[in-house]
Each structure stands twice: as structure tokens, then as C-alpha cells.
Amino acid sequence: MASWLCAMLHCFGSYILADLLLGEPLIDYFSNNSSVLLASAVWYLIFFCPLDLFYKCVCFLPVKLIFVAMKEVVRVRKIAVGIHHAHHHYHHGWFVMIATGWVKGSGVALMSNFEQLLRGVWKPETNEILHMSFPTKASLYGAILFTLQQTRWLPVSKASLIFIFTMFMVSCKVFLTATHSHSSPFDVLEGYICPVLFGTSWGGDHHHDNHGGSHGGGGPGSPHSALPAKSKEELSEGSRKKKTKKAD
Secondary structure (H helix, E strand, C coil), X not given: CHHHHHHHHHHHHHHHHHHHHHCCXXXXXXXXXXHHHHHHHHHHHHHHCHHHHHHHHHHCHHXXXXXXXXXXXXXXXXXXXXXXXXXXXXXXXXXXXXHHHHHHHHHHHHCHHHHHHHCCCCCHHHCCCCCXXXXXXXXXXXXXXXXXXXXXXXXXXXXXXXHHHHHHHHHHHHHHHHCCCCCCCCHHHHHHHHHHHHCCCCCHHHHHHHHHHHHCCCCCCCCCCCCCCCCHHHHHHHHHHHHHHHHC
């Protein structure tokens, strides 16, 4: 049962989060019997097909690339639909539209910690918000673009924006999957922008968290106050040993 529930979360997680944000019934999408039956059939074939034939076929790289491309097409469509749906409820709620479009595009990844709890696993360090993958980042940026287009701040037709963003997502994701790469096309851009806006590179907070213990004991004016103070005898002894080594 836990396996099936996790599979349903992977299939409908984005709809559940969007309904939660907009105050609609969370199980509303499960009324679509054909979608639930199709997802259940795929779940059964993945886990219980003899000799894992279905899983092996799906993992075959040419077939996998086709499914990856189809998934990105659906992702962009879900972002656009989510923005339109939120705009219907909140005409001037930019942040509501962005949040709804974001969870529509990456709801599965954002619910990963809850899905882990269903499997009896708890890994808070894998929080998608703390370490966003390329689809999550792209969904956020796409939600911002579609929100600007929906509110008439971006002078582009919705059809053109959907086509351009779909081609970008399909090209990037297919390339990353084919090369088995976990990098993000946004890394280069973020490397230039983040130092200007935040004074550090993307992920700099993580760097400070790792080294925060070495600076945490001192005040603003004394960054090295946490280091243990050395006596004059210890300093003299260290200097003497260095001189001895150089002489040798």
C-alpha cells in the first residue's frame, strides 16, 4: 500500500499542492478514474512485471529520452494552466500565481520529504527547497515568466512563450539525461548574478553553514575570538621548532 501511495504522490503531487494553495479539495483529481487506473497500471508494471521487462524497456536510453521529452512538455503545460487557474482566483496576486505555477511544475520534488515518510525514511538534508534540482529551478523561473505574461508585463503571446519554454526545457533535460549529468544550465548565470545581488555565489549560505562553527563564538569585531588563545611560551616553542626544521 505504501508503494502505491508513493506512486500516486509522484503522479498527482503537483495537483495536490496546487489544490492546497488555492483552498480546493485535495482529492479532487482522484475523481478522474482513468488517470488513477493508468497510474496504477504503470505502478504495477514497474514493480511486478516478470523479469522486470517493463522497467528495463523504460530505462533503455532512447525510450527514456522520449519519455523525458514528453514529461517536460507536460510540465510546461501544467505551469501555464496553474498560472491561469490562480489568476482566475487572484487577479492581482502575483506571488500566489508564481507559487501555484511552481508547485504545478515541480510538486513531485517538493513533496519528496513527505513521500519519504510514507516509505519509513527521513532525510531532511534532501529537502528540494534547500538544494533545488534543475526542474525545480526551471519551474520557478517559468512560473515567473508566465505570471509576467498573464499580467501583461511580458509582451509575448502565451502560445509563443509556451513553445519557447517547452523547447528550452526539452533540449536541456534530454541533454542532461543523455549525458548523465546532474548540473544545471543556470549555474553559469547564477555564478555571475548572485555575487552582484547577494555578495556570494549560489550556495554560499551552505558554505557559511559548514564553517559557521569556527566563527560563531566571536562578535562582529573579533572573528577569530573563538580560536583558542596561545600563550607566549607556546608561540616561542613553535617558532623555535620551525627554525630548527629550516636549519636541518
